[in-house]
Amino acid sequence: MSLVGNWSYPTAIKFGAGRITELPEACAAAGMKRPLLVTDKGLADLPVTSATLDILEAAGMGRGLFSDVDPNPNEKNLDAGVAAYKAGGHDGVIAFGGGSGLDLGKMVAFMAGQTRPVWDFEDIGDWWTRADADGIAPIIAVPTTAGTGSEVGRASVITNSETHAKKIIFHPKVLPTVVICDPELTVGMPGFITAGTGLDAFAHCVEAFSSPHYHPMSQGIALEGMRLVMEYLPRAYADGSDIEARAQMMSAAAMGATAFQKGLGAIHAMSHPVGAVFNTHHGTTNAVCMPAVLEFNAPAIADRFQSAAAYLNVNGGFDGFRAFVQEFNDSLGIPRKLSDLGVTQASIPELVRGAVIDPSCGGNPIELTEANLTTLFKAAL
Numbered sequence: 001m002s003l004v005g006n007w008s009y010p011t012a013i014k015f016g017a018g019r020i021t022e023l024p025e026a027c028a029a030a031g032m033k034r035p036l037l038v039t040d041k042g043l044a045d046l047p048v049t050s051a052t053l054d055i056l057e058a059a060g061m062g063r064g065l066f067s068d069v070d071p072n073p074n075e076k077n078l079d080a081g082v083a084a085y086k087a088g089g090h091d092g093v094i095a096f097g098g099g100s101g102l103d104l105g106k107m108v109a110f111m112a113g114q115t116r117p118v119w120d121f122e123d124i125g126d127w128w129t130r131a132d133a134d135g136i137a138p139i140i141a142v143p144t145t146a147g148t149g150s151e152v153g154r155a156s157v158i159t160n161s162e163t164h165a166k167k168i169i170f171h172p173k174v175l176p177t178v179v180i181c182d183p184e185l186t187v188g189m190p191g192f193i194t195a196g197t198g199l200d201a202f203a204h205c206v207e208a209f210s211s212p213h214y215h216p217m218s219q220g221i222a223l224e225g226m227r228l229v230m231e232y233l234p235r236a237y238a239d240g241s242d243i244e245a246r247a248q249m250m251s252a253a254a255m256g257a258t259a260f261q262k263g264l265g266a267i268h269a270m271s272h273p274v275g276a277v278f279n280t281h282h283g284t285t286n287a288v289c290m291p292a293v294l295e296f297n298a299p300a301i302a303d304r305f306q307s308a309a310a311y312l313n314v315n316g317g318f319d320g321f322r323a324f325v326q327e328f329n330d331s332l333g334i335p336r337k338l339s340d341l342g343v344t345q346a347s348i349p350e351l352v353r354g355a356v357i358d359p360s361c362g363g364n365p366i367e368l369t370e371a372n373l374t375t376l377f378k379a380a381l
Contacts, residue, residue, distance in 0.1 A: 032092030038105035099148035147197025149257020200283030204256030211363030263363015273354025
């Protein structure tokens with residue numbers, strides 16, 4: 001089977017090895033003549049970024065680059081990115097990289113034409129209607145990791161540098177116009193990033209599948225996404241040049257982000273404040289939190305995972321799946337406890353406050369009260 005396709009769900013996606021060469025055509029389709037490529041600091045000087053800028057320059061589109069992006073991007077990064085966008089006379093954004101580059105790139109395009117502060121557009125109620133939709137620049141997304149799925153999302157996660165709280169900024173027009181998913185761009189990822197990002201995709205699928213909200217399309221996508229991660233992440237981790245495994249993981253990442261329209265839960269409620277306060281890798285943090293959350297949610301989700309386990313070739317129903325998750329983490333070098341990531345007992349009250357107010361995590365099958373979250377953080381510590 002050829003792992004190449006042109007998809008139109010949830011947006012236009014050009015999927016397949018080597019398709020980064022089609023970036024100029026994608027820019028033209030989005031109405032860009034002078035794009036700004038936004039990526040993170042670690043990726044900026046790597047050959048994959050230089051080669052992409054070469055493609056743009058050869059097409060007469062310049063090589064505009066902004067890379068002052070932290071692992072957990074904040075409003076200071078965003079302000080600097082918008083300033084660079086305006087100073088360079090750019091007419092669109094190429095969001096390039098993992099979650100940080102994709103999220104900040106989308107927000108640079110979003111905020112380029114706004115007059116209100118970014119926090120006014122948090123994903124609460126209809127706050128997104130406050131934005132000037134005509135002021136949002138076109139966006140192309142090019143993921144270089146397989147995990148976050150932000151390339152097919154209508155929101156970004158931005159950390160408030162003063163409060164250390166992660167905020168979800170949402171608008172329908174933040175969904176990129178064109179996505180280029182080229183698995184060759186992920187070949188150079190080191191093992192620990194392959195594992196952490198891959199388990200981010202897995203967490204998205206697990207939480208979407210666990211959510212009690214009615215969305216059978218997302219439920220089916222989440223189930224198949226779990227299967228792809230379980231089958232292909234070990235291969236990608238063991239051999240980074242395995243292009244089939246890289247492609248299947250890139251598919252799983254997009255599937256996870258599409259599926260979690262059904263809702264996220266306690267895994268992300270915990271990992272968002274931990275990442276904001278301790279600057280941990282998001283996917284790795286999700287993976288560390290997952291066993292404790294599965295245990296907590298067991299009374300509400302055991303039945304649905306009972307049937308899912310058979311599809312996933314896991315023996316023992318829900319208990320077998322829960323045991324598999326810990327073994328999966330261990331096989332990929334994931335720490336067992338949040339304390340291994342630097343989280344302390346004294347920080348739990350602050351983390352609980354951050355988790356309670358997270359609007360993106362309303363899909364947990366059991367209510368996330370302060371008492372419940374305190375119990376969860378202690379269990380994962």
